[in-house]
Amino acid sequence: MKRIKEYKTLFSVEGAIDLKVLKKSYRNLVKEWHPDKFQDGDANQEEAELKSRQIIDGYHFLVSIAPETKASNLEEYTETITNSTILDFQHKGLLLEITFQDGATYEYFGVPKNVFIKFVNSDKQMRFARRSIFNSYLYRKSKKELQDT
Numbered sequence: 001m002k003r004i005k006e007y008k009t010l011f012s013v014e015g016a017i018d019l020k021v022l023k024k025s026y027r028n029l030v031k032e033w034h035p036d037k038f039q040d041g042d043a044n045q046e047e048a049e050l051k052s053r054q055i056i057d058g059y060h061f062l063v064s065i066a067p068e069t070k071a072s073n074l075e076e077y078t079e080t081i082t083n084s085t086i087l088d089f090q091h092k093g094l095l096l097e098i099t100f101q102d103g104a105t106y107e108y109f110g111v112p113k114n115v116f117i118k119f120v121n122s123d124k125q126m127r128f129a130r131r132s133i134f135n136s137y138l139y140r141k142s143k144k145e146l147q148d149t
Contacts, residue, residue: 001094001110004065004138007058017066026059064140065109073141080104081134086125091116096133097142105142108133 008014011025031037033052038045063069070077084100091097096111096119115132122128 003061004109007062010055010058011062013062017062019063019066019068022059022062022066026055029055061140065138070140076104077106077139077141080106081130086129089119096137098129098133106139107142108137108139110137 008017011022011029013022013025030052033048033055035045035048035052038048080100080102084102084104086098087101088099089097091111091113094110094112096108096116097105098108099105111133119125119128119133
């Protein structure tokens with residue numbers, strides 16, 4: 001959640017994410033902080049490189065959790081949580097990452113430790129996750145994909 005707030009602040013986004021507004025803000029920030037804008041040896045060049053990486057990461061992250069993106073991927077997400085089983089999971093801070101048997105990995109934001117503990121101790125984890133996690137927390141598809149071995 002902290003990461004979401006930081007990126008929203010960076011892009012001056014309040015409330016729900018509008019992709020058109022986000023894209024405009026992204027372009028303006030990239031123009032302002034592009035490393036090529038600074039000469040070699042300029043003290044701001046290193047800062048610009050770090051800032052431009054942060055801008056790019058933030059943009060891709062916010063696009064991945066935007067309502068439009070989630071709506072366009074809803075069919076695939078529903079298919080995964082309905083027909084696939086949980087292969088692996090990990091919890092760090094308030095982030096729960098679940099990898100499914102079909103290879104998809106989703107990140108769920110704001111999942112407290114007590115919900116995670118109930119999930120782990122449940123004798124029917126998939127059922128618990130369907131009822132208490134999948135549609136209760138902000139999520140996004142992770143870039144991680146299960147590798148075929």
